[in-house]
Amino acid sequence: MKTCLVVDDSKVIRKVARHILETLDFSVREACDGREALDACLESAPDVILLDWNMPVMSGMEFLQALRASDIASRPKVVFCTTENGMSYIRAAIEAGADEYVMKPFDRDTLESKLQIVGLA
Amino acid sequence: MSVRTTAPCRPDASPAPACSANALAVLSTLLEVRTGQQLASYRSWRLDTALKPLLRARGLETLDQLVVQLLDGQDKTIGDRIVDALVNGETSFFRDQPVFDLIAEGLSGVERRRGRTRIWCAGCATGQEPLSLAMMFAERAESSGETPPDIVATDISEASLARARAARYNQFEIQRGLPIRRMMRWFTADEADWVAQPQLLRMIQYRRLNLVAEGPPAGRFDAILCRNVLLYLSPATKAQVFARLASALAPGGLLVLGAGETVIGQTGLFEPSKTLRGLYVRTGA
Numbered sequence: 001m002k003t004c005l006v007v008d009d010s011k012v013i014r015k016v017a018r019h020i021l022e023t024l025d026f027s028v029r030e031a032c033d034g035r036e037a038l039d040a041c042l043e044s045a046p047d048v049i050l051l052d053w054n055m056p057v058m059s060g061m062e063f064l065q066a067l068r069a070s071d072i073a074s075r076p077k078v079v080f081c082t083t084e085n086g087m088s089y090i091r092a093a094i095e096a097g098a099d100e101y102v103m104k105p106f107d108r109d110t111l112e113s114k115l116q117i118v119g120l121a
Numbered sequence: 122m123s124v125r126t127t128a129p130c131r132p133d134a135s136p137a138p139a140c141s142a143n144a145l146a147v148l149s150t151l152l153e154v155r156t157g158q159q160l161a162s163y164r165s166w167r168l169d170t171a172l173k174p175l176l177r178a179r180g181l182e183t184l185d186q187l188v189v190q191l192l193d194g195q196d197k198t199i200g201d202r203i204v205d206a207l208v209n210g211e212t213s214f215f216r217d218q219p220v221f222d223l224i225a226e227g228l229s230g231v232e233r234r235r236g237r238t239r240i241w242c243a244g245c246a247t248g249q250e251p252l253s254l255a256m257m258f259a260e261r262a263e264s265s266g267e268t269p270p271d272i273v274a275t276d277i278s279e280a281s282l283a284r285a286r287a288a289r290y291n292q293f294e295i296q297r298g299l300p301i302r303r304m305m306r307w308f309t310a311d312e313a314d315w316v317a318q319p320q321l322l323r324m325i326q327y328r329r330l331n332l333v334a335e336g337p338p339a340g341r342f343d344a345i346l347c348r349n350v351l352l353y354l355s356p357a358t359k360a361q362v363f364a365r366l367a368s369a370l371a372p373g374g375l376l377v378l379g380a381g382e383t384v385i386g387q388t389g390l391f392e393p394s395k396t397l398r399g400l401y402v403r404t405g406a
Contacts, residue, residue, distance in 0.1 A: 085292070087310055090301060101301040103292050110296045113213070117300050 034058025053082035157333030214298035238270035245274035248285030275330035288317035337369035349379035
Protein backbone atom coordinates (compact mmCIF):
# COMPACT_ATOMS: atom_id res chain seq x y z
CA MET A 1 0.00 0.00 0.00
CA LYS A 2 1.26 3.51 -0.84
CA THR A 3 1.98 5.76 2.10
CA CYS A 4 1.37 9.48 2.54
CA LEU A 5 2.40 11.82 5.34
CA VAL A 6 0.00 14.76 5.68
CA VAL A 7 1.75 17.74 7.26
CA ASP A 8 -0.57 20.56 8.24
CA ASP A 9 -1.28 22.48 11.44
CA SER A 10 -5.01 22.47 10.65
CA LYS A 11 -6.82 19.46 12.05
CA VAL A 12 -9.64 19.98 9.56
CA ILE A 13 -7.30 19.92 6.57
CA ARG A 14 -5.56 16.80 7.88
CA LYS A 15 -8.92 15.09 8.37
CA VAL A 16 -10.20 15.95 4.89
CA ALA A 17 -6.91 15.05 3.21
CA ARG A 18 -6.83 11.74 5.10
CA HIS A 19 -10.35 10.94 3.95
CA ILE A 20 -9.53 11.63 0.29
CA LEU A 21 -6.21 9.79 0.43
CA GLU A 22 -7.73 6.72 2.06
CA THR A 23 -10.30 6.50 -0.73
CA LEU A 24 -7.30 6.52 -3.09
CA ASP A 25 -5.84 3.52 -1.22
CA PHE A 26 -3.14 5.38 0.67
CA SER A 27 -2.05 4.55 4.18
CA VAL A 28 -1.95 7.94 5.91
CA ARG A 29 0.11 9.36 8.78
CA GLU A 30 -0.21 12.90 10.09
CA ALA A 31 2.14 15.56 11.45
CA CYS A 32 1.27 19.02 12.81
CA ASP A 33 4.47 20.83 11.75
CA GLY A 34 7.76 20.39 9.93
CA ARG A 35 9.65 19.17 12.99
CA GLU A 36 7.18 16.34 13.61
CA ALA A 37 7.23 15.54 9.90
CA LEU A 38 11.01 15.28 9.84
CA ASP A 39 10.97 12.90 12.80
CA ALA A 40 8.29 10.82 11.03
CA CYS A 41 10.38 10.65 7.84
CA LEU A 42 13.52 9.63 9.72
CA GLU A 43 11.54 6.84 11.36
CA SER A 44 10.01 5.66 8.09
CA ALA A 45 9.97 7.61 4.83
CA PRO A 46 6.56 7.73 3.10
CA ASP A 47 6.04 7.57 -0.66
CA VAL A 48 4.64 11.09 -0.74
CA ILE A 49 4.34 14.06 1.62
CA LEU A 50 1.44 16.51 1.39
CA LEU A 51 2.99 19.65 2.86
CA ASP A 52 1.51 22.89 4.14
CA TRP A 53 3.68 26.02 3.99
CA ASN A 54 2.83 28.09 7.05
CA MET A 55 3.12 26.09 10.26
CA PRO A 56 4.47 26.75 13.75
CA VAL A 57 7.81 25.31 14.97
CA MET A 58 9.12 24.48 11.48
CA SER A 59 7.57 25.74 8.23
CA GLY A 60 6.95 23.62 5.16
CA MET A 61 9.84 25.27 3.31
CA GLU A 62 12.24 24.69 6.21
CA PHE A 63 11.11 21.07 6.36
CA LEU A 64 11.59 20.58 2.63
CA GLN A 65 15.10 22.00 2.72
CA ALA A 66 16.00 19.78 5.68
CA LEU A 67 14.44 16.74 4.00
CA ARG A 68 16.34 17.23 0.77
CA ALA A 69 19.59 17.81 2.69
CA SER A 70 19.05 14.66 4.78
CA ASP A 71 20.39 11.23 3.97
CA ILE A 72 16.92 9.69 3.56
CA ALA A 73 17.66 7.48 0.59
CA SER A 74 14.16 6.93 -0.79
CA ARG A 75 13.55 10.61 -1.75
CA PRO A 76 9.82 10.85 -1.01
CA LYS A 77 7.76 12.90 -3.42
CA VAL A 78 6.74 16.24 -1.95
CA VAL A 79 3.48 17.94 -2.93
CA PHE A 80 3.12 21.39 -1.41
CA CYS A 81 -0.48 22.11 -0.41
CA THR A 82 -0.89 25.70 0.62
CA THR A 83 -2.82 28.94 0.39
CA GLU A 84 0.39 30.63 -0.82
CA ASN A 85 -0.75 30.68 -4.43
CA GLY A 86 1.52 33.32 -5.95
CA MET A 87 4.00 32.43 -8.69
CA SER A 88 6.99 33.46 -6.52
CA TYR A 89 5.99 30.91 -3.86
CA ILE A 90 5.43 28.19 -6.44
CA ARG A 91 8.81 28.86 -8.03
CA ALA A 92 10.57 28.83 -4.66
CA ALA A 93 8.96 25.51 -3.75
CA ILE A 94 9.95 23.83 -7.00
CA GLU A 95 13.50 25.18 -6.77
CA ALA A 96 13.75 23.81 -3.22
CA GLY A 97 12.85 20.33 -4.46
CA ALA A 98 9.06 20.06 -4.36
CA ASP A 99 7.64 17.73 -7.01
CA GLU A 100 4.17 19.24 -7.30
CA TYR A 101 2.08 22.04 -5.89
CA VAL A 102 -1.57 22.15 -4.84
CA MET A 103 -3.15 25.54 -4.40
CA LYS A 104 -5.75 25.56 -1.60
CA PRO A 105 -8.66 25.27 -1.59
CA PHE A 106 -8.50 21.86 -3.21
CA ASP A 107 -10.92 19.05 -3.91
CA ARG A 108 -10.63 15.33 -4.52
CA ASP A 109 -10.10 15.71 -8.27
CA THR A 110 -7.23 18.12 -7.74
CA LEU A 111 -5.49 15.90 -5.22
CA GLU A 112 -5.94 12.76 -7.30
CA SER A 113 -4.69 14.57 -10.39
CA LYS A 114 -1.55 15.81 -8.64
CA LEU A 115 -0.83 12.35 -7.21
CA GLN A 116 -1.18 10.90 -10.71
CA ILE A 117 1.28 13.47 -12.02
CA VAL A 118 3.90 12.35 -9.47
CA GLY A 119 3.16 8.72 -10.41
CA LEU A 120 1.33 7.66 -7.26
CA ALA A 121 -2.37 7.38 -8.13
CA MET B 122 -11.95 26.01 5.99
CA SER B 123 -10.00 25.83 2.78
CA VAL B 124 -10.96 22.48 1.35
CA ARG B 125 -13.72 22.14 -1.17
CA THR B 126 -15.25 18.73 -0.80
CA THR B 127 -17.88 18.86 -3.49
CA ALA B 128 -17.09 19.33 -7.16
CA PRO B 129 -19.21 22.04 -8.75
CA CYS B 130 -20.58 19.81 -11.50
CA ARG B 131 -21.99 17.19 -9.20
CA PRO B 132 -25.65 16.99 -8.27
CA ASP B 133 -26.39 18.87 -5.08
CA ALA B 134 -28.79 17.90 -2.36
CA SER B 135 -31.51 20.47 -3.08
CA PRO B 136 -34.80 19.21 -4.50
CA ALA B 137 -34.84 18.66 -8.24
CA PRO B 138 -36.93 21.09 -10.26
CA ALA B 139 -40.21 19.52 -11.24
CA CYS B 140 -40.29 18.02 -14.71
CA SER B 141 -43.25 16.33 -16.34
CA ALA B 142 -42.87 13.45 -18.76
CA ASN B 143 -43.88 15.78 -21.60
CA ALA B 144 -41.24 18.35 -20.68
CA LEU B 145 -38.63 15.61 -20.40
CA ALA B 146 -39.59 14.40 -23.88
CA VAL B 147 -39.27 17.93 -25.32
CA LEU B 148 -35.85 18.49 -23.76
CA SER B 149 -34.59 15.06 -24.83
CA THR B 150 -35.77 15.67 -28.38
CA LEU B 151 -34.18 19.12 -28.49
CA LEU B 152 -30.84 17.65 -27.40
CA GLU B 153 -31.01 14.78 -29.88
CA VAL B 154 -32.08 16.95 -32.83
CA ARG B 155 -29.39 19.55 -32.17
CA THR B 156 -26.49 17.28 -31.18
CA GLY B 157 -27.39 13.68 -31.89
CA GLN B 158 -26.89 12.96 -28.21
CA GLN B 159 -29.34 10.65 -26.53
CA LEU B 160 -30.40 11.41 -23.02
CA ALA B 161 -30.22 7.87 -21.71
CA SER B 162 -31.97 7.20 -18.44
CA TYR B 163 -28.70 7.05 -16.52
CA ARG B 164 -28.01 10.63 -17.55
CA SER B 165 -31.48 12.00 -16.81
CA TRP B 166 -30.28 13.49 -13.51
CA ARG B 167 -28.22 15.84 -15.64
CA LEU B 168 -31.38 17.57 -16.77
CA ASP B 169 -32.10 18.71 -13.26
CA THR B 170 -28.61 19.69 -12.21
CA ALA B 171 -27.42 21.06 -15.54
CA LEU B 172 -30.43 23.30 -16.08
CA LYS B 173 -30.67 24.73 -12.57
CA PRO B 174 -28.39 27.72 -13.29
CA LEU B 175 -30.47 28.56 -16.39
CA LEU B 176 -33.68 28.37 -14.36
CA ARG B 177 -32.21 30.66 -11.73
CA ALA B 178 -30.99 33.16 -14.33
CA ARG B 179 -34.47 33.35 -15.83
CA GLY B 180 -36.34 33.43 -12.54
CA LEU B 181 -38.05 30.10 -13.24
CA GLU B 182 -38.82 27.39 -10.74
CA THR B 183 -39.52 24.31 -12.81
CA LEU B 184 -38.30 22.65 -15.97
CA ASP B 185 -41.88 22.69 -17.21
CA GLN B 186 -41.81 26.52 -17.12
CA LEU B 187 -38.55 26.44 -19.09
CA VAL B 188 -40.10 24.19 -21.71
CA VAL B 189 -43.06 26.57 -22.01
CA GLN B 190 -40.62 29.42 -22.74
CA LEU B 191 -38.84 27.22 -25.29
CA LEU B 192 -42.05 26.31 -27.08
CA ASP B 193 -43.59 29.79 -27.16
CA GLY B 194 -40.74 30.78 -29.51
CA GLN B 195 -40.38 34.37 -28.34
CA ASP B 196 -36.81 33.94 -27.11
CA LYS B 197 -34.76 32.64 -30.03
CA THR B 198 -31.68 31.96 -27.86
CA ILE B 199 -33.23 29.73 -25.25
CA GLY B 200 -32.74 26.54 -27.27
CA ASP B 201 -29.01 27.26 -27.57
CA ARG B 202 -28.78 27.99 -23.85
CA ILE B 203 -30.49 24.69 -22.99
CA VAL B 204 -28.25 22.68 -25.32
CA ASP B 205 -25.13 24.44 -23.98
CA ALA B 206 -26.15 23.49 -20.47
CA LEU B 207 -26.92 19.87 -21.31
CA VAL B 208 -23.84 19.02 -23.36
CA ASN B 209 -21.32 17.28 -21.14
CA GLY B 210 -18.27 19.55 -21.08
CA GLU B 211 -16.23 17.40 -18.71
CA THR B 212 -12.55 17.86 -19.59
CA SER B 213 -9.13 18.43 -18.09
CA PHE B 214 -5.57 19.11 -19.15
CA PHE B 215 -3.67 16.06 -20.45
CA ARG B 216 -6.66 13.82 -19.86
CA ASP B 217 -5.40 10.21 -20.15
CA GLN B 218 -1.78 11.41 -20.31
CA PRO B 219 -0.33 8.31 -22.07
CA VAL B 220 -2.49 9.11 -25.11
CA PHE B 221 -0.58 12.35 -25.61
CA ASP B 222 2.73 10.50 -25.71
CA LEU B 223 1.27 8.14 -28.32
CA ILE B 224 0.06 11.05 -30.46
CA ALA B 225 3.51 12.66 -30.31
CA GLU B 226 5.11 9.35 -31.28
CA GLY B 227 2.64 8.81 -34.10
CA LEU B 228 3.11 12.29 -35.54
CA SER B 229 6.87 12.32 -35.20
CA GLY B 230 8.40 12.93 -38.62
CA VAL B 231 5.06 13.69 -40.31
CA GLU B 232 6.13 17.27 -41.06
CA ARG B 233 9.28 16.02 -42.78
CA ARG B 234 7.28 13.62 -44.96
CA ARG B 235 4.08 15.58 -45.67
CA GLY B 236 4.53 19.22 -44.67
CA ARG B 237 3.02 21.00 -41.69
CA THR B 238 1.13 18.73 -39.35
CA ARG B 239 -2.58 19.38 -38.77
CA ILE B 240 -4.65 18.17 -35.82
CA TRP B 241 -8.42 18.39 -35.32
CA CYS B 242 -9.88 18.34 -31.81
CA ALA B 243 -13.53 17.45 -32.41
CA GLY B 244 -15.48 18.33 -29.27
CA CYS B 245 -12.89 20.54 -27.59
CA ALA B 246 -15.19 21.83 -24.80
CA THR B 247 -13.45 24.64 -22.90
CA GLY B 248 -10.08 24.19 -24.59
CA GLN B 249 -7.98 22.09 -22.22
CA GLU B 250 -7.37 19.39 -24.84
CA PRO B 251 -6.08 21.63 -27.66
CA LEU B 252 -4.02 23.62 -25.16
CA SER B 253 -2.46 20.40 -23.88
CA LEU B 254 -1.49 19.50 -27.45
CA ALA B 255 -0.17 23.01 -28.06
CA MET B 256 2.02 22.87 -24.94
CA MET B 257 3.36 19.43 -25.74
CA PHE B 258 4.21 20.22 -29.36
CA ALA B 259 5.65 23.66 -28.57
CA GLU B 260 8.01 22.02 -26.08
CA ARG B 261 8.96 19.29 -28.56
CA ALA B 262 9.58 21.89 -31.29
CA GLU B 263 12.27 23.46 -29.15
CA SER B 264 14.33 20.27 -29.19
CA SER B 265 13.36 18.78 -32.57
CA GLY B 266 13.29 21.96 -34.64
CA GLU B 267 10.01 20.84 -36.21
CA THR B 268 7.28 23.43 -36.69
CA PRO B 269 4.45 22.88 -34.16
CA PRO B 270 1.20 21.64 -35.72
CA ASP B 271 -1.82 23.69 -36.68
CA ILE B 272 -4.68 22.73 -34.37
CA VAL B 273 -8.31 23.17 -35.37
CA ALA B 274 -10.59 22.84 -32.33
CA THR B 275 -14.35 22.61 -32.73
CA ASP B 276 -17.32 22.30 -30.43
CA ILE B 277 -21.06 22.58 -30.70
CA SER B 278 -21.34 24.90 -27.69
CA GLU B 279 -20.72 28.59 -28.32
CA ALA B 280 -20.45 29.12 -24.58
CA SER B 281 -17.69 26.52 -24.31
CA LEU B 282 -15.87 28.01 -27.29
CA ALA B 283 -16.00 31.48 -25.75
CA ARG B 284 -14.30 30.09 -22.67
CA ALA B 285 -11.78 28.19 -24.80
CA ARG B 286 -10.86 31.33 -26.74
CA ALA B 287 -10.41 33.28 -23.50
CA ALA B 288 -8.12 30.47 -22.23
CA ARG B 289 -8.78 31.58 -18.66
CA TYR B 290 -9.10 28.90 -16.01
CA ASN B 291 -9.93 29.02 -12.34
CA GLN B 292 -7.86 27.38 -9.66
CA PHE B 293 -9.72 24.07 -9.81
CA GLU B 294 -9.61 23.82 -13.59
CA ILE B 295 -5.93 24.73 -13.91
CA GLN B 296 -4.89 22.10 -11.39
CA ARG B 297 -6.65 19.18 -13.06
CA GLY B 298 -4.05 17.28 -15.07
CA LEU B 299 -1.62 20.14 -15.55
CA PRO B 300 1.83 19.59 -14.01
CA ILE B 301 2.97 22.59 -12.01
CA ARG B 302 6.07 23.16 -14.15
CA ARG B 303 3.91 23.43 -17.26
CA MET B 304 1.57 25.81 -15.49
CA MET B 305 4.53 28.01 -14.54
CA ARG B 306 5.84 27.89 -18.08
CA TRP B 307 2.66 28.44 -20.07
CA PHE B 308 0.20 30.34 -17.87
CA THR B 309 0.13 33.76 -16.27
CA ALA B 310 -1.69 34.57 -13.05
CA ASP B 311 -4.46 37.13 -13.43
CA GLU B 312 -6.24 37.82 -10.16
CA ALA B 313 -7.67 34.43 -9.11
CA ASP B 314 -7.40 32.89 -12.60
CA TRP B 315 -4.65 31.56 -14.85
CA VAL B 316 -4.47 32.61 -18.49
CA ALA B 317 -2.68 30.74 -21.29
CA GLN B 318 0.11 32.53 -23.08
CA PRO B 319 -0.66 33.94 -26.55
CA GLN B 320 1.98 31.67 -28.13
CA LEU B 321 -0.26 28.67 -27.44
CA LEU B 322 -3.42 30.32 -28.70
CA ARG B 323 -1.72 31.22 -31.99
CA MET B 324 -1.43 27.47 -32.67
CA ILE B 325 -5.19 26.91 -32.29
CA GLN B 326 -8.17 27.94 -34.46
CA TYR B 327 -11.46 27.60 -32.60
CA ARG B 328 -14.65 27.11 -34.62
CA ARG B 329 -18.24 26.20 -33.87
CA LEU B 330 -19.15 22.93 -35.54
CA ASN B 331 -21.96 20.47 -35.05
CA LEU B 332 -20.33 17.14 -35.70
CA VAL B 333 -23.67 15.48 -36.33
CA ALA B 334 -25.11 17.98 -38.79
CA GLU B 335 -22.10 19.47 -40.59
CA GLY B 336 -19.12 18.24 -42.57
CA PRO B 337 -15.61 18.39 -41.12
CA PRO B 338 -13.36 21.45 -41.34
CA ALA B 339 -11.63 21.90 -44.72
CA GLY B 340 -8.50 19.95 -45.53
CA ARG B 341 -7.09 16.72 -44.17
CA PHE B 342 -5.76 16.09 -40.69
CA ASP B 343 -2.84 13.97 -39.52
CA ALA B 344 -4.64 13.27 -36.26
CA ILE B 345 -8.23 13.67 -35.13
CA LEU B 346 -9.12 13.60 -31.45
CA CYS B 347 -12.79 12.83 -30.88
CA ARG B 348 -12.80 11.73 -27.29
CA ASN B 349 -15.85 11.01 -25.16
CA VAL B 350 -18.18 12.45 -27.80
CA LEU B 351 -19.41 9.37 -29.64
CA LEU B 352 -20.53 7.50 -26.55
CA TYR B 353 -23.68 9.62 -26.33
CA LEU B 354 -24.72 9.03 -29.95
CA SER B 355 -27.09 6.43 -31.40
CA PRO B 356 -25.46 3.72 -33.56
CA ALA B 357 -26.81 5.31 -36.76
CA THR B 358 -25.55 8.77 -35.86
CA LYS B 359 -22.24 7.31 -34.75
CA ALA B 360 -21.84 5.67 -38.16
CA GLN B 361 -22.40 9.05 -39.88
CA VAL B 362 -19.82 10.72 -37.67
CA PHE B 363 -17.27 7.97 -38.25
CA ALA B 364 -17.71 8.54 -42.00
CA ARG B 365 -17.07 12.27 -41.57
CA LEU B 366 -14.00 11.63 -39.45
CA ALA B 367 -12.69 9.14 -41.99
CA SER B 368 -13.12 11.65 -44.84
CA ALA B 369 -11.12 14.24 -42.89
CA LEU B 370 -8.19 12.00 -42.04
CA ALA B 371 -5.01 12.25 -44.12
CA PRO B 372 -3.49 9.00 -45.42
CA GLY B 373 -1.72 7.36 -42.51
CA GLY B 374 -3.50 9.68 -40.07
CA LEU B 375 -4.54 8.73 -36.55
CA LEU B 376 -7.96 8.68 -34.88
CA VAL B 377 -7.97 9.13 -31.11
CA LEU B 378 -11.07 8.14 -29.14
CA GLY B 379 -11.86 8.31 -25.43
CA ALA B 380 -10.56 5.68 -23.04
CA GLY B 381 -13.91 3.87 -22.97
CA GLU B 382 -14.57 4.07 -26.71
CA THR B 383 -13.63 1.83 -29.61
CA VAL B 384 -14.23 1.40 -33.34
CA ILE B 385 -14.58 -2.35 -32.97
CA GLY B 386 -18.13 -3.37 -33.79
CA GLN B 387 -19.02 0.25 -34.54
CA THR B 388 -17.61 0.93 -38.02
CA GLY B 389 -15.63 -0.76 -40.73
CA LEU B 390 -13.86 2.46 -41.68
CA PHE B 391 -11.24 2.29 -38.95
CA GLU B 392 -9.11 -0.40 -37.37
CA PRO B 393 -6.74 -0.43 -34.39
CA SER B 394 -3.25 0.83 -35.17
CA LYS B 395 -0.74 -2.01 -35.22
CA THR B 396 2.00 0.13 -33.70
CA LEU B 397 0.22 2.65 -31.48
CA ARG B 398 -1.92 0.72 -29.01
CA GLY B 399 -5.26 2.43 -28.38
CA LEU B 400 -5.18 4.63 -31.49
CA TYR B 401 -6.95 3.91 -34.79
CA VAL B 402 -6.15 4.23 -38.50
CA ARG B 403 -8.22 4.03 -41.68
CA THR B 404 -8.93 0.40 -42.55
CA GLY B 405 -6.36 -0.92 -45.00
CA ALA B 406 -4.11 2.13 -44.57
